[in-house]
Amino acid sequence: MMIRSAIAKRLVSSNSSSSSSTSSSGWSWLCQKTSSSRSSSSLVGQCLNDDDNNNKKLEFEFDGIGKTSKSSSSRWFHSASLGGGGGLPSSMRAAVFREPNKPLTIEEFHIPRPKSGEILLKTKACGVCHSDLHVMKGELPFASPCVVGHEITGEVVEHGPATDTKTIARLPIGSRVIGAFIMPCGNCSYCSKGHDDLCEDFFAYNRAKGTLYDGETRLFLHSSGKPVYMYSMGGLAEYCVVPANGLTILPKSLPYTESAILGCAVFTAYGAMANAAEVRPGDSIAVIGIGGVGSSCLQIARAFGASDIIAVDVQDEKLQKAKIFGATHAINAAKEDAVGKIMTFLQCVQSVKDGGKAVMIGLAQSGSVGEVDINRLVRRKIQIIGSYGGRARQDLPKVVRLAETGVFDLTNAVSRKYTFEESNDAFQDLNKGNIVGRAVIEIM
Ligand SMILES: [Zn+2]
Numbered sequence: 001m002m003i004r005s006a007i008a009k010r011l012v013s014s015n016s017s018s019s020s021s022t023s024s025s026g027w028s029w030l031c032q033k034t035s036s037s038r039s040s041s042s043l044v045g046q047c048l049n050d051d052d053n054n055n056k057k058l059e060f061e062f063d064g065i066g067k068t069s070k071s072s073s074s075r076w077f078h079s080a081s082l083g084g085g086g087g088l089p090s091s092m093r094a095a096v097f098r099e100p101n102k103p104l105t106i107e108e109f110h111i112p113r114p115k116s117g118e119i120l121l122k123t124k125a126c127g128v129c130h131s132d133l134h135v136m137k138g139e140l141p142f143a144s145p146c147v148v149g150h151e152i153t154g155e156v157v158e159h160g161p162a163t164d165t166k167t168i169a170r171l172p173i174g175s176r177v178i179g180a181f182i183m184p185c186g187n188c189s190y191c192s193k194g195h196d197d198l199c200e201d202f203f204a205y206n207r208a209k210g211t212l213y214d215g216e217t218r219l220f221l222h223s224s225g226k227p228v229y230m231y232s233m234g235g236l237a238e239y240c241v242v243p244a245n246g247l248t249i250l251p252k253s254l255p256y257t258e259s260a261i262l263g264c265a266v267f268t269a270y271g272a273m274a275n276a277a278e279v280r281p282g283d284s285i286a287v288i289g290i291g292g293v294g295s296s297c298l299q300i301a302r303a304f305g306a307s308d309i310i311a312v313d314v315q316d317e318k319l320q321k322a323k324i325f326g327a328t329h330a331i332n333a334a335k336e337d338a339v340g341k342i343m344t345f346l347q348c349v350q351s352v353k354d355g356g357k358a359v360m361i362g363l364a365q366s367g368s369v370g371e372v373d374i375n376r377l378v379r380r381k382i383q384i385i386g387s388y389g390g391r392a393r394q395d396l397p398k399v400v401r402l403a404e405t406g407v408f409d410l411t412n413a414v415s416r417k418y419t420f421e422e423s424n425d426a427f428q429d430l431n432k433g434n435i436v437g438r439a440v441i442e443i444m
Pocket residue numbers: 129130131132150151181264265
């Protein structure tokens with residue numbers, strides 16, 4: 001493949017063997033070639049952009065959530081009338097997705113109330129991520145209306161009733177915290193083995209139904225009491241409820257705004273590098289698509305001691321910035337290889353070194369299918385691995401520590417800041433490819 005030869009050319013000068021990756025308008029891939037001491041290599045891919053004009057109608061069965069919401073909202077009013085959440089305002093604003101390709105609407109809600117094992121946060125900042133954009137463009141089916149936003153920092157303001165004392169001691173009122181977008185239930189068969197990234201309840205309730213793990217949302221409109229669903233914690237809001245297992249403490253030395261990206265972009269990059277690609281010192285990495293996650297991958301690869309770090313994108317501006325994040329080589333795929341989106345998955349898998357790993361780290365449009373050369377897969381022992389986020393309880397504290405020690409450069413990773421009122425501008429800029437690195441919406 002041409003991309004493969006382009007990367008090989010870059011690596012000749014650094015006395016290493018081949019690895020490669022490809023990029024089209026939005027697919028982002030990471031390809032890792034190991035040092036000679038290991039025979040494997042890896043390639044990670046994520047889909048960041050899709051067709052603008054494919055607005056699939058979302059069809060969801062809500063399993064009677066609409067019916068149950070009446071009882072939950074009346075319970076909510078009961079608890080509010082008893083003075084629950086004393087000292088909190090009676091309402092808050094949140095950004096609501098109602099229909100594909102329509103702007104988010106800022107709407108008034110009752111202050112959400114946490115249940116057992118859950119924490120109410122005053123949200124401080126929320127990152128601007130392609131996963132939300134996929135939902136907003138109708139590319140990923142999700143319950144609607146919903147509050148988007150899943151990359152947050154905040155301050156603990158309330159514990160759900162009957163939350164265990166250990167959790168309260170770990171996350172006392174007033175704590176500065178960061179939330180992982182995958183909020184593990186802590187009890188399912190995967191969580192009990194430490195595979196937080198596969199949490200059954202997270203996928204069954206949050207991703208499939210837009211609720212928390214009792215099958216109910218915590219968000220109710222102030223005017224009508226009607227339920228609104230939650231993408232992760234529904235973090236693009238002045239307050240949000242997060243299962244405690246998804247939270248870790250944010251040290252005082254780290255700022256609320258920039259640290260928001262630790263909960264998705266950096267968390268995802270860390271999960272892919274540590275758990276899926278298993279990057280080791282001396283490995284070579286190629287990252288295709290230098291957006292928020294891709295640029296975080298470069299930094300994590302550098303932190304893990306990768307020797308050759310190849311950035312591939314179609315925008316020179318992003319490639320230029322990639323060098324700040326640790327890229328040792330840069331390839332403009334638009335100049336060196338024009339790859340159609342349909343071909344990208346195949347190209348990426350073909351680009352990985354024999355015995356290597358192709359790790360897919362992002363989401364494609366719902367229903368997207370990739371092709372694989374089966375005989376090469378078999379004969380050359382290629383591994384194709386999916387990696388979604390990271391393991392909240394194990395990985396997020398390590399991600400925070402990387403930022404705290406300056407190994408991960410948060411300041412440069414966040415390139416733009418928006419106010420809460422500018423939320424739609426932020427997603428529009430993301431959609432146009434105008435954000436180099438990551439943008440964050442400040443809510444505090
Ligand atoms: Zn995200």
